[in-house]
Amino acid sequence: MTSFEDVKKGLYRYEDPETGWVAVIKDVDSLIAAAEKVRDAGVKKFDCFSPFPIHKLEKAMGLSRSWIPFISAIGALTGGTFAFSSMTWIDVSNWPRVMGGKPYFSWPIYVPITFELTVLFTAFATLGAAIYLGRLGKSSRRPVVNTVTSDGFAIWIGDDMSKQNVESLLQGLYTDIRPVTK
Template sequence: MSNVKYILGHFEDPDDLMHGIEKLQENNVGIYDVYTPMPIHGIEEKLGYKRSRLPIAAFCFGLTGTITAFSMIYYMLVYDWPMNIGGKPAFAMPNFVPITFELTVLFAAYGMMFTFFYANHFFPGRAPRVMDLRATDDRFIIAVDAKANPYPDKIENLLKDAGAVEVKHNERKYVSYE
C-alpha cells in the first residue's frame, strides 16, 4: 500500500457522486479532487472551493487596455503630431470611445486567457493531468489522497456504500494519453 498515491472511487451517476462526497466529509476524509465529464452545479460549494479571482484579473486587464488606449491617443494626437482639424480640440473624448472600447476588450480577453492558462498549467507541449481516462468520458471520479488518509479499507467501504461502481488504487500520479 506504500506505492498507492490516490484512491479513486468511480461513480456512474452525479447524484451518487454527491452522496459519496457527503459520506466522505461526514467521516472527516479529505478529498483531493473530483473529476467529472460535465459540470455539476453546487459541487464547488460542497467541496469548499472559493470563488474564482478571474473576474478581478479581467477588470485589471481591461483597465490596462483603457489606459493604454487613452495614452496612445493622447501621445499621437496631442504630443507627437498635433493637428487642428476644423477647430476641434486635439483630444476630443467622444471620438475615441470605439478605439478605447476595442482595446479594453482585447486586453481583457487575452489577459484572461493567459491568466487561465498560467493558473491551470496549460502550457504548450505539456501532457494533460488526468487521474483516469474514463473521467473525461462517462465516469464521475472522487480522488482521495492515500498518504493523508491512513485507513484505505475504511475509505473503500465508504465509497462502495455511497454507490461507487469501482474503487481503484492509483499508483501513479497521472495517466498519460500515450
C-alpha cells in the first residue's frame, strides 16, 4: 500500500510557466535525460511537456504516484452507500409495499442499482480529481511551445537560472532555449 507520506507528496500539481526558460528538446530520450539533470540540479519549479505520456518521466522528474485511486475509492464508497441506504430507507420505512411476495428489505434486488451508482460516483470522482489535480479547465492556456501537442518535447525551468546555466545543464539535449513570455 502507498503510505500517507506518498499520498501527500502526490499532491503536486501543474503550474503555469510564468518565469524562467523553456528549452525545446530533441527527442524522448533527451527529454528523460534532461529531466534527470534538472531534478539532480535541485530545481524545484520545472515541468516537462510531451505529446504523449512517458512513464519514465515520472521517475526522472521525481514525481510520486498520483493519488487519484484514493479519491476514486471515496467516490465508490459514497455511491454504493448512498444507493443502498436510500433504497433500503424507501422500501422499509418511507413507502413499504409488498411486491411479488418479497420481503420489504430484499437486498438482491438492490444490488444492480447499487452497483451502477457505485460506478457512476467513481467515474465522477475520478474525472473531478483528474481535472483538479491536472489543473485542467483553463481554456485560455496555451502550450509553452506550439509543437508539444504534435511532435515536440520541451522542458520548462522556472527557478532563477541564467541562460548560460540552463545551456550548460542541458548540453547537447536541446535545440532552442527561449525565455518564458507572458
